[in-house]
Amino acid sequence: MATTAATKPKPFHLRDGLCVGSGAIDGDHQRLFAALDDAAAQMKGSGHGVAQTVFLDILSDLARHFSAEERILAAVGYAGLDHHRICHRVLMEQARAALAMGCDGEWPTALRLLSTAVLEHIAAEDCQVRPYLREGRS
Ligand SMILES: [Fe+2]
Numbered sequence: 001m002a003t004t005a006a007t008k009p010k011p012f013h014l015r016d017g018l019c020v021g022s023g024a025i026d027g028d029h030q031r032l033f034a035a036l037d038d039a040a041a042q043m044k045g046s047g048h049g050v051a052q053t054v055f056l057d058i059l060s061d062l063a064r065h066f067s068a069e070e071r072i073l074a075a076v077g078y079a080g081l082d083h084h085r086i087c088h089r090v091l092m093e094q095a096r097a098a099l100a101m102g103c104d105g106e107w108p109t110a111l112r113l114l115s116t117a118v119l120e121h122i123a124a125e126d127c128q129v130r131p132y133l134r135e136g137r138s
């Protein structure tokens, strides 16, 4: 069967099973990966300035997401919040390193690195919060 635009797999997607159980957090995660997909499409054939703007917009969304997520984790009394905040700071440093790589002309690699880092964080850290969200400890 031929691959059409409708059936072509998206380069960046959130794996099944990575929902944390908060509509706000899961919604942000879905939007982040949709933004990465949009960025990959927008960067094709566009100049450095467009690619940089698109990437910086994603970093802003990521920073907003981390702040919102930390407020939710604090509200449910998540015991690992201090560690989680540190992980967010490290991930923002990785995101800025990816931006620098993009500015060196490696935008596809920058997007892939950012996507992988975010995915690993969701799987290893965000999913730890599920029991707290399920029990509604707010
Ligand atoms: Fe997180």
Ligand SMILES: [Fe+2]
Binding pocket: 025, 029, 065, 069, 122, 126
């Ligand atoms: Fe998150």
